[in-house]
Amino acid sequence: MKKLILSAAMLLLAAAGAHAEKADANKPTKIDYxxxxxxxxxxxxxxxxxxxxxxxxxxxxxxxxxxTTDPEGYNFVVLTSTPGTLSTFRQKRDGAGDQWIEGEAERIEYSDKTDLVKLFSKARVRQLEGPRMTSEVNSEFISYDSRTEHFDVKNNVSGVSKPGAGRGTMVIQPTIRPAAPAASAPAASTPPATEK
Structure with missing residues (x-):
């Protein structure tokens, strides 16, 4: 089933307020093939x-x-999968803790000029804290702006939602809260010693 989720609901996905690792923009790009x-x-x-x-x-x-490299020197990357595989991306997010964003789709487009990632067909994006998934969104099209933490999710690979084309799914994991300290049991009263 095709998947769609409203962009307004995506704000929940970005609630942590972290952005993609800013230092990545100043690093060289290495490609193995x-x-x-x-x-x-x-x-x-x-x-x-x-x-x-x-x-x-x-x-x-x-x-x-x-x-593809534009005249200014910026790169535009198009990743395409083969039948039975998906293209993937993963990036650390700025902010406290071990926060990551990762996704997969049949086609992924990435611009290092805008830090915009677009996922087409069988698209899925997850936010993680360490190994724990905090939220996940599935759809036919997901656009993720790592600079502003803005997501746009549509039910059609064209990037435009079409009435009746499908619905989406969003999963938000419960927040792990520190356990409340256990109430200490009342001390057992000992009877007073009796004199003999």
Missing amino acids: DDLQIDDVKQIKTLIGNVVLTRGTLLMKSPKAVV
Whole structure:
């Protein structure tokens, strides 16, 4: 079933207020692959086979990636999956604790100019605190702006919701609160000693 969730509900997903790791923007991009084709005139690099892109804490994996560099030097990456696989991304978020965002889809587009991630078809985004998932959203299209922590979720891969095209699912895990200190049991009274 196609999935949709209203953008207003997505505000709950970003309630923690953390942003993508700002230091990532100043890190070099490293890409591992099995095969590479470069068109220097058009500034297009096509990477095929076990593509792994890293930039600081940002980690993207896919069977295929096309990297286009604009005249200003910014990169635009399109990750595409093959049947039975999904392309993935994961990035640490600024803020207190061990906070992460990760997602998967059949196609992922990423711009290092805007830090915008778009997930198309079978899209899923999760927020984590360490290994614990705090929230998850599923839909046909999810756009995630890591600078502003804004999500836009639609029920159609075109990025525009269509009436009757499907519904979405959002799961918010309960907040783990510290356990209240146990009330101490009253001390057992001892009878007064009797003199003999």
